[in-house]
Amino acid sequence: xxxxxxxxxxxxxxxxxxxxxxxxxxxxxxxxxxxxxxxxxxxxxxxxxxxxxxxxxxxxxxxxxxxxxxxxxxxxxxxxxxxxxxxxxxxxxxxxxxxxxxxxxxxxxxxxxxxxxxxxxxxxxxxxxxxxxxxxxxxxxxxxxxxxxxxxxxxxxxxxxxxxxxxxxxxxxxxxxxxxxxxxxxxxxxxxxxxxxxxxxxxxxxxxxxxxxxxxxxxxxxxxxxxxxxxxxxxxxxxxxxxxxxxxxxxxxxxxxxxxxxxxxxxxxxxxxxxxxxxxxxxxxxxxxxxxxxxxxxxxxxxxxxxxxxxxxxxxxxxxxxxxxxxxxxxxxxxxxxxxxxxxxxxxxxxxxxxxxxxxxxxxxxxxxxxxxxxxxxxxxxxxxxxxxxxxxxxxx
Amino acid sequence: xxxxxxxxxxxxxxxxxxxxxxxxxxxxxxxxxxxxxxxxxxxxxxxxxxxxxxxxxxxxxxxxxxxxxxxxxxxxxxxxxxxxxxxxxxxxxxxxxxxxxxxxxxxxxxxxxxxxxxxxxxxxxxxxxxxxxxxxxxxxxxxxxxxxxxxxxxxxxxxxxxxxxxxxxxxxxxxxxxxxxxxxxxxxxxxxxxxxxxxxxxxxxxxxxxxxxxxxxxxxxxxxxxxxxxxxxxxxxxxxxxxxxxxxxxxxxxxxxxxxxxxxxxxxxxxxxxxxxxxxxxxxxxxxxxxxxxxxxxxxxxxxxxxxxxxxxxxxxxxxxxxxxxxxxxxxxxxxxxxxxxxxxxxxxxxxxxxxxxx
Numbered sequence: 001x002x003x004x005x006x007x008x009x010x011x012x013x014x015x016x017x018x019x020x021x022x023x024x025x026x027x028x029x030x031x032x033x034x035x036x037x038x039x040x041x042x043x044x045x046x047x048x049x050x051x052x053x054x055x056x057x058x059x060x061x062x063x064x065x066x067x068x069x070x071x072x073x074x075x076x077x078x079x080x081x082x083x084x085x086x087x088x089x090x091x092x093x094x095x096x097x098x099x100x101x102x103x104x105x106x107x108x109x110x111x112x113x114x115x116x117x118x119x120x121x122x123x124x125x126x127x128x129x130x131x132x133x134x135x136x137x138x139x140x141x142x143x144x145x146x147x148x149x150x151x152x153x154x155x156x157x158x159x160x161x162x163x164x165x166x167x168x169x170x171x172x173x174x175x176x177x178x179x180x181x182x183x184x185x186x187x188x189x190x191x192x193x194x195x196x197x198x199x200x201x202x203x204x205x206x207x208x209x210x211x212x213x214x215x216x217x218x219x220x221x222x223x224x225x226x227x228x229x230x231x232x233x234x235x236x237x238x239x240x241x242x243x244x245x246x247x248x249x250x251x252x253x254x255x256x257x258x259x260x261x262x263x264x265x266x267x268x269x270x271x272x273x274x275x276x277x278x279x280x281x282x283x284x285x286x287x288x289x290x291x292x293x294x295x296x297x298x299x300x301x302x303x304x305x306x307x308x309x310x311x312x313x314x315x316x317x318x319x320x321x322x323x324x325x326x327x328x329x330x331x332x333x334x335x336x337x338x339x340x341x342x343x344x345x346x347x348x349x350x351x352x353x354x355x356x357x358x359x360x361x362x363x364x365x366x367x368x369x370x371x372x373x374x375x376x377x378x379x380x381x382x383x384x385x386x387x388x389x390x391x392x393x394x395x396x397x
Numbered sequence: 398x399x400x401x402x403x404x405x406x407x408x409x410x411x412x413x414x415x416x417x418x419x420x421x422x423x424x425x426x427x428x429x430x431x432x433x434x435x436x437x438x439x440x441x442x443x444x445x446x447x448x449x450x451x452x453x454x455x456x457x458x459x460x461x462x463x464x465x466x467x468x469x470x471x472x473x474x475x476x477x478x479x480x481x482x483x484x485x486x487x488x489x490x491x492x493x494x495x496x497x498x499x500x501x502x503x504x505x506x507x508x509x510x511x512x513x514x515x516x517x518x519x520x521x522x523x524x525x526x527x528x529x530x531x532x533x534x535x536x537x538x539x540x541x542x543x544x545x546x547x548x549x550x551x552x553x554x555x556x557x558x559x560x561x562x563x564x565x566x567x568x569x570x571x572x573x574x575x576x577x578x579x580x581x582x583x584x585x586x587x588x589x590x591x592x593x594x595x596x597x598x599x600x601x602x603x604x605x606x607x608x609x610x611x612x613x614x615x616x617x618x619x620x621x622x623x624x625x626x627x628x629x630x631x632x633x634x635x636x637x638x639x640x641x642x643x644x645x646x647x648x649x650x651x652x653x654x655x656x657x658x659x660x661x662x663x664x665x666x667x668x669x670x671x672x673x674x675x676x677x678x679x680x681x682x683x684x685x686x687x688x689x690x691x692x693x694x695x696x697x698x699x700x701x702x703x704x705x706x707x708x709x710x711x712x713x714x715x716x717x718x719x720x721x722x723x724x725x726x727x728x729x730x731x732x733x734x735x736x737x738x739x740x741x742x743x744x745x746x747x748x749x750x751x752x753x754x755x756x
Binding site: 001002003004005009071262266276277279282283285286287289290291293294295297298300301303304305307308314315317318321322375377378379381382383385386387388389390391392 | 398399400401402403466632636639640647648650651652653656657659660661663664665667668669670671672674675678682683690693696697700742745746748749754755756
């Protein structure tokens with residue numbers, strides 16, 4: 001074990017720090033639910049130009065074209081986190097569609113979609129889940145029937161974030177109804193302005209509509225919009241999910257959240273006593289700190305494994321389950337530390353941190369469910385990690 | 398940047414595990430646990446022959462000159478095999494000699510400890526875990542008076558590293574005048590602890606509170622690593638049992654309720670491994686983080702250890718609580734590790750103090 005960085009890597013760290021200091025006045029976060037604003041688009045362009053976004057995407061598709069280097073990526077993440085600098089867009093188009101197109105898209109699809117997606121000019125939403133197909137995604141029913149050179153798509157999707165703002169959707173539809181359930185699915189791209197699409201906001205317990213329901217009635221889409229081959233959608237989507245899993249559970253963000261909680265407990269007082277001086281509260285904080293450290297160092301193990309090309313095995317399988325739960329627990333302790341103030345919401349003179357702890361506490365519960373519920377994660381851990389048998393299928397339904 | 402154990406370290410662990418399964422199989426541990434008079438000399442000689450008695454002693458004194466990470470990896474293998482023996486006290490004594498011993502003390506003791514000829518017990522519980530029932534040792538003009546509880550290998554060790562009430566350390570020979578020793582019976586008979594009573598007992602000074610903190614950190618890491626190894630085996634045994642045991646016409650390991658218990662154990666334990674590794678690494682290479690990470694490693698593996706011990710036993714159904722299967726040896730090992738040198742709440746309070754978050 002040797003955690004020292006080479007002089008080359010230290011020099012790279014200085015370079016990133018230098019960039020962040022020079023451009024501090026141009027930091028522009030991407031505002032949550034809305035389409036990116038002008039300043040955010042400019043910040044994104046600056047990040048791509050310097051290789052801090054779209055770093056390893058080939059230049060011909062609008063990226064920076066650097067060789068993959070996990071250590072450099074980590075240094076970028078650490079320095080941006082430490083400086084509180086926005087990391088550029090992390091939308092589903094960039095994190096899921098772009099890697100998928102790079103892997104299985106046609107040359108025409110790559111040329112047309114990757115660069116504007118990276119720059120934030122084209123916003124995408126993802127049409128996977130359906131009301132009847134959540135954990136059992138492959139049982140999806142939205143159907144695409146052939147009509148000349150086109151498909152006519154009918155059905156509905158749910159949990160579609162940014163559907164109301166999106167220009168385009170990457171969507172799973174059933175093109176071969178007779179095929180076994182995994183083999184009859186195609187992955188198609190089409191504009192959200194196409195006639196026959198209706199988006200209804202799905203209000204969640206946080207009070208805002210992070211998600212939508214999307215309804216399709218005879219939506220006409222050319223068959224050329226299929227990515228990776230007709231009937232291959234399940235395998236294409238799984239290539240994308242692999243990329244999604246890679247970005248789940250960022251220990252830097254969790255560590256930053258713990259530090260905010262420590263600050264909260266040092267400043268917040270009850271009867272004049274700081275929360276951190278309450279032994280019970282302090283003990284809970286220390287329990288969470290231990291967990292944050294385990295996830296941080298587990299992250300270093302994963303990093304080392306990817307540098308050497310070895311499989312991370314169990315260390316990789318547990319990240320989503322443990323990371324999401326930990327984030328939720330940190331917010332939960334913040335709420336308890338706030339006590340009665342922890343039930344305030346939206347605005348008012350007593351609200352702390354603009355209600356962000358309350359919002360996180362509720363929103364993070366969705367993250368535990370999304371991308372595979374905790375129970376699905378436990379199935380994966382027990383089957384792939386521990387080699388336990390699958391639950392037998394019922395004889396007939 | 399390389400956060401992993403080396404090929405050599407993996408080989409050392411595997412080779413140690415093979416040695417232990419040959420020389421100290423479970424039925425040998427079972428005999429040791431059932432016979433308080435069994436001193437386990439053959440067990441210690443297998444460990445010493447492997448070189449572990451001198452794992453952190455410099456090569457100049459006949460040791461292997463390795464790091465606490467290597468010692469922790471050994472402790473993990475010892476925990477896996479629920480191996481008896483004075484490993485913890487030996488490493489602690491070697492660290493005390495390395496960091497605070499005079500040239501004369503090092504020359505006199507290090508080679509004998511490294512060869513395994515002399516074994517050491519650790520008597521630092523009162524200043525670390527807190528004093529109960531009036532325990533504690535007072536030093537005056539080179540002599541110790543008082544009593545120390547939960548001393549490792551109290552009846553069999555040749556030499557003790559003893560912390561007094563002010564945190565100063567002393568070396569005391571087992572045959573020193575005015576020293577009496579008594580066994581304490583605990584749940585975990587794979588390792589033995591006891592009580593030392595000092596009455597004007599001659600002692601050699603060996604380092605102050607700074608050295609005590611180092612011994613505490615090292616011991617916390619070793620106990621955490623021991624629990625890690627014990628928990629690994631409990632999970633493996635639970636999974637194996639669940640794949641074999643049939644109920645309702647199929648193996649119980651195909652029921653989600655059982656699979657999820659196993660997945661939860663694995664998901665909780667796996668990240669502990671990285672924390673234990675880092676805490677051991679920090680002891681030698683990142684000293685400013687050493688106490689904090691050692692404390693968290695100790696407290697967190699104790700919490701996860703209790704969860705794993707309970708859940709793995711539950712997966713085994715009624716068989717889990719029988720002596721027949723022997724699962725309880727690991728259960729109790731983890732139970733002792735949790736309380737020894739401070740339970741989780743006490744250790745976490747110290748973690749908070751180290752960061753200035755608690756008074």
